Amino acid sequence: NNASVVGGKSFTAVAINCASKAGEWIKTKLGNYASLDIKYSSHDLVTEVDKGSERLIRNLIMTHFPQHSFLGEEGVEPGPAASTQALEDVREAEYLWIVDPIDGTTNFVHGFPFFCVSIALAHNGQVIVGVVYDPMKDELFVAERGKGAYVHGKRMQVSGEETLRGSLVATGLPADHQYALPLNLKGIEAVAPKVRNLRIAGSAAMHMAYVAAGRLSGFWEIGLSSWDIAAGSLLVQESGGVVTDTNGNPYQLGVRNVVASNGLIQRELIASLAEAKADK
Ligand code: 2AM
Ligand code: CA
Ligand code: CA
Ligand code: CA
Numbered sequence: 318n319n320a321s322v323v324g325g326k327s328f329t330a331v332a333i334n335c336a337s338k339a340g341e342w343i344k345t346k347l348g349n350y351a352s353l354d355i356k357y358s359s360h361d362l363v364t365e366v367d368k369g370s371e372r373l374i375r376n377l378i379m380t381h382f383p384q385h386s387f388l389g390e391e392g393v394e395p396g397p398a399a400s401t402q403a404l405e406d407v408r409e410a411e412y413l414w415i416v417d418p419i420d421g422t423t424n425f426v427h428g429f430p431f432f433c434v435s436i437a438l439a440h441n442g443q444v445i446v447g448v449v450y451d452p453m454k455d456e457l458f459v460a461e462r463g464k465g466a467y468v469h470g471k472r473m474q475v476s477g478e479e480t481l482r483g484s485l486v487a488t489g490l491p492a493d494h495q496y497a498l499p500l501n502l503k504g505i506e507a508v509a510p511k512v513r514n515l516r517i518a519g520s521a522a523m524h525m526a527y528v529a530a531g532r533l534s535g536f537w538e539i540g541l542s543s544w545d546i547a548a549g550s551l552l553v554q555e556s557g558g559v560v561t562d563t564n565g566n567p568y569q570l571g572v573r574n575v576v577a578s579n580g581l582i583q584r585e586l587i588a589s590l591a592e593a594k595a596d597k
Pocket of ligand 1: 360361362390417419420421422423488489490491492493519520521538540541542545
């Protein structure tokens with residue numbers, strides 16, 4: 318595909334290069350960084366490492382593709398209104414890179430080894446490349462639209478589990494304690510008794526990569542931003558899974574309340590959230 322290659326560098330190759338360079342650098346900073354800022358509350362953290370990772374990725378992307386648009390978490394004011402507006406401002410772009418320089422910052426800060434770099438490229442609003450890199454396990458998840466998704470070069474396939482009863486499912490505890498947290502606590506109350514077990518590991522992008530890899534059968538979370546989900550959505554879709562919002566509408570860049578699964582448990586998961594009125 319000619320459109321995906323500029324100056325001999327494919328979009329995917331640049332995304333992989335960015336994610337692994339940033340990831341390796343982040344790893345050297347674990348337990349070894351200077352400043353920690355509180356963004357909104359003690360539940361919402363940012364470090365110099367988040368900012369440095371985003372700068373590194375942005376510079377590399379802009380060197381290769383100066384005409385492309387860029388949306389990164391650390392370039393946007395905190396809060397849901399600002400992240401919605403930031404996406405609105407660029408979503409008409411032909412090529413848009415959507416970057417979370419560290420997904421799972423709280424884990425990074427505490428030395429809990431479950432965080433990643435998440436990089437997506439959207440073409441006219443549709444994600445065409447998704448890369449998630451976990452530097453701690455050196456796991457690289459890569460998806461290209463229409464070409465499948467891979468971890469360590471091995472094709473991924475979602476789980477074949479057909480019931481919630483037999484499913485390992487993940488969710489998140491939102492930092493927004495006003496609106497999203499109470500809503501998702503209702504969801505957890507509804508879903509937890511129905512599944513084999515629930516995981517809340519603190520990185521939406523990693524949870525989605527794990528759905529793609531068949532390690533989780535499903536994942537949902539309330540109140541996310543485009544950079545949390547964009548790369549993971551393509552990983553899941555290209556592994557045979559399904560990504561929607563909590564009402565069952567197909568994934569698009571603006572989705573904040575996301576449900577991703579192997580497809581087989583999607584309806585049951587959405588219905589459980591709706592029953593608990595944890596879907597909007
Ligand atoms: P982050 O680490 O990049 O901030 C965990 O439940 C998920 O929620 C992570 O993907 C995390 O991304 C995201 N998250 C953390 N703080 C958030 C906030 N204040 N608003 C929205 N999402 C947040
Ligand atoms: Ca953050
Ligand atoms: Ca994030
Ligand atoms: Ca982040």
